[in-house]
Amino acid sequence: MAFSTGLSGLNAASKDLDVIGNNVANAATVGFKQGEAQFADIYANSLYGAGNNTVGIGTRVAGIAQQFTQGDITVTNRQLDLAISGNGFFRMSNNGAIAYTRNGQFSLDKNGYIVDTNGDRLTGYLAGPTGIINSVSPVDLRIPTGDLSPTATSKITAQFNLDSRSAVNTTAFSITDPNSYTNATSLKVYDSLGNSHDVNLYFVKSSVNAVTNNATWSVYASTDGTTQVGAGPIGTLTFNSAGSLVSQTDSTGAAVTGPITLPTINYGNGASSASMTLDMSGTTQYGNTYSPNNLTQNGYTSGRLTGFTFSADGTIIGTYSNTQSMALGQVALANFNNVQGLIPQGNNLWQESAASGIPIVGVPGGTNLGKLQSGAVEASNVDLTAELVHMITAQRNYQANAQTIKTEDQLMQTMVNL
Known part of the structure; x- marks a missing residue:
């Protein structure tokens, strides 16, 4: 029996050395998870049950368990390299066949898909034309190369300080007569075709109430410096004696408490007629020089993709030549109740099994999922020093089991010689 016992020990030690050798060979493999040989003892079955003095008949390899501990994060400064800090796997698709990996060395193929070195496609959630991500079910991630559509300006946000020391202007307003307005400023807006236009705002100090000391300013507008918006002022602003804005009216003279709606603008170039609002909340009338303190609008021209980045939650942010940025998609991660149950497929891939359970798919940073x-x-999470020490131990085990067989052989030879 000692022959079979020693032989089982030799086989187990040999298998242990195989696992160690595989770990050492993959010490530089990105995303590799080291394996560990696990052993179990063997006892012969007895018809009437084992007694207290039963001798074992050797050992066997119970399984090869991979250790899914976190590997070190190595900075590469390569745009498409991704590392998972925490739990989870990248979800890869090969014509619909799904596998999982921790290797985040990706690139773009000729069709714009994000792929690994095997050509498998990274999956996630795509964004719609407005950047809203559809997180219903993961699909192959593709970086769109088309132009970003223009967006017509619909809102202007402006904040000014109007000089309270300015005199009341009694000259009839004309966009061509600088003497007919107190101050003016200009900003660029965009039509539905992405063409830019200059919108000029003119401020005319029209009156000061002798009783309340409230000052009223009329606001006019023009497009491209040639066409007045509306027949008269687009609105009025009234300030109290402390310089605070207390009331507004629109072009019809109706009181408004929020943004002023401008009369419809027709650019006359084939673009849609524009309807804009002008929000001048926070505008003041102090005894300081006139100054625009804030002047923004929400339109932009068309743009081409100039680059993209990944955020910690997996969102792919595209940047465009028109200075805009928009979400293009979001990487999906998957985790399992029992990662030890995953089946290694080679090429840094694992496949789910009945033992692993079904994948729990979500976004990076979600429940039990790491960040990117x-x-x-x-x-690789292989500790080379530990593996080399383990190799010495396995070698000693192999030698010791060989010695068991040698000793048994000597005993048998002695018996034969009797």
Whole structure:
């Protein structure tokens, strides 16, 4: 029996050395998870049950368990390299066949899909034309190369200080007569075709109430410096003696408490007629020089994709030549109740099994899912020093089991010689 016992020990030690050798060979493999040989003892079955003095008949390899501990994050500064800090796997698709990996070395194929070195496609959630991500079910992630459509300006946000020391202007307003307005400013807006236009705002100090000391300013507007918006002022602003804005009216003279709606603008170039609002909340009338303190609008021209980045939650943010940025999609991660149940497929891939359970798919940073770090990869979690020490131990085990067989052979030879 000692022959079979020693032989089982030799097989177990050999298998242990195989696992160690595989770990050492993959010490530089991105996303690799080291394996560990696990053993179990063997006892012969007895018809009437085992007694207290039963001798075992050797050992066997119970399984090879991979250790899914976190590997070191190595910075590469390569745009499409991704590392998972925490739990989870990248979800890869090969014509619909799904596999999972921790290797985040990705690139773009000729069709714009994000792929690994095997050509499998990274999956996630795509964004719609307005950047809203559809997180219903993961699909192959693709970076769109088309132009970003223009958006017509619909809102102007402006904040000014109007100089309270300015005199009341009694000259009839004309966009061509600088003497007919107190101050003016200009900003660019965009039509539905993405063409830019200059909208000029003119401020005319029209009156000061002798009783309340409230000052009223009329606001006019023009497009491209040639066409007045509306037949008269687009609105009025009234300030109290402390310089605060207390009331507004629109072009019809109706009181408004929020943004002023401008009369419809027709650019005359084939673009849609524009309807804009002008929000001048926070505008003041102090005894300081006139100054625009804030002047923004929400339109932009068309733009071409100039680059993209990944955020910690997996969102892919595209940047465009028109200075706009928009979400293009979001990387999906998957986790399992029992990662030890995953089946290794080679090429840094694992496949789900009945033992692993079904994948729990979500976004990075979600429940029990790690975050992403772009421009970095996760190194192998193999500890070379520990593996070399383990190799010495396995070698000693192999030698000791060989000695068991040698000793048994000597005993048998002695018996034969009797």
